Amino acid sequence: MLSPLAEVDVRPWSRLLRAVADETRLRIVALLAEGELCVCHVEAALALPQPTVSRHLGVLRAAGVVDARRDGTWVYYRLAPQPRPEVQAVLDELVRGFVGRRGVKSELVRIKKRTGPGACD
Amino acid sequence: MLSPLAEVDVRPWSRLLRAVADETRLRIVALLAEGELCVCHVEAALALPQPTVSRHLGVLRAAGVVDARRDGTWVYYRLAPQPRPEVQAVLDELVRGFVGRRGVKSELVRIKKRTGPGACD
DNA sequence: GCACGACATGTAGATATCCAGATATCCGGC
DNA sequence: GCCGGATATCTGGATATCTACATGTCGTGC
Numbered sequence: 001m002l003s004p005l006a007e008v009d010v011r012p013w014s015r016l017l018r019a020v021a022d023e024t025r026l027r028i029v030a031l032l033a034e035g036e037l038c039v040c041h042v043e044a045a046l047a048l049p050q051p052t053v054s055r056h057l058g059v060l061r062a063a064g065v066v067d068a069r070r071d072g073t074w075v076y077y078r079l080a081p082q083p084r085p086e087v088q089a090v091l092d093e094l095v096r097g098f099v100g101r102r103g104v105k106s107e108l109v110r111i112k113k114r115t116g117p118g119a120c121d
Numbered sequence: 122m123l124s125p126l127a128e129v130d131v132r133p134w135s136r137l138l139r140a141v142a143d144e145t146r147l148r149i150v151a152l153l154a155e156g157e158l159c160v161c162h163v164e165a166a167l168a169l170p171q172p173t174v175s176r177h178l179g180v181l182r183a184a185g186v187v188d189a190r191r192d193g194t195w196v197y198y199r200l201a202p203q204p205r206p207e208v209q210a211v212l213d214e215l216v217r218g219f220v221g222r223r224g225v226k227s228e229l230v231r232i233k234k235r236t237g238p239g240a241c242d
Numbered sequence: 243g244c245a246c247g248a249c250a251t252g253t254a255g256a257t258a259t260c261c262a263g264a265t266a267t268c269c270g271g272c
Numbered sequence: 273g274c275c276g277g278a279t280a281t282c283t284g285g286a287t288a289t290c291t292a293c294a295t296g297t298c299g300t301g302c
């Protein structure tokens with residue numbers, strides 16, 4: 001026996017939680033809770049430079065929190081369904097803490113409108 | 122309007138998630154899910170030096186994840202009830218991901234036994 | 243009041259993370 | 273094949289985090 005509690009592998013949980021613990025990435029999760037968005041939408045919503053958004057999305061994707069779908073020039077991101085139900089439950093509760101609070105949905109609609117339907121410029 | 126999504130304050134969530142995202146602190150949460158423990162128990166369970174354990178417990182306490190109760194020489198820690206139900210729900214689901222998995226409970230009992238009932242030496 | 247044990251805190255070094263700017267890749271249209 | 277827009281990756285520097293060791297504090301018993 002190397003170390004007590006070795007049989008409970010917390011590393012996957014740590015990876016997941018570290019991925020969503022960042023403030024910017026939490027905002028991204030809150031946005032994607034309303035539906036899929038392409039990078040430029042997130043960029044506009046958060047008012048951050050594109051490489052920064054892309055990097056954060058990359059971290060979330062590496063952690064399995066989001067999925068990416070390519071549509072021509074654009075890449076659409078959405079919350080990824082979790083294979084492990086315990087993980088899904090945690091993310092569900094986390095998202096529930098954001099969704100329904102005033103601001104998120106309307107702000108998203110506004111940004112989508114401002115940037116045009118299905119496009120980014 | 123300073124920044125979109127400003128009305129959704131993710132900072133408290135970020136603080137909470139950063140606190141529990143660390144592997145060692147996740148292990149501590151898993152331990153405390155079974156009941157309160159004093160520092161020396163956690164120290165023995167995780168096989169880490171005392172200052173390290175104390176520091177991690179301090180981080181968890183600062184984030185409101187755990188409460189501390191002093192009993193003579195010993196300080197007992199336990200998972201803190203969360204005033205905000207959304208936060209409680211997330212932590213509940215997180216803990217549920219650990220509890221019931223083989224090893225945690227029996228390991229805890231073993232450590233408590235080995236260190237004696239109510240004492241640490 | 244002194245000594246000892248349990249716990250907390252200060253300090254320093256190694257490591258990881260975040261951000262901004264420049265650059266690279268990938269795709270669609272010509 | 274070339275160009276332009278959308279996205280990804282590389283680079284550097286600033287900042288935060290983790291750990292270990294030493295030291296400080298608090299409470300108990302003599």
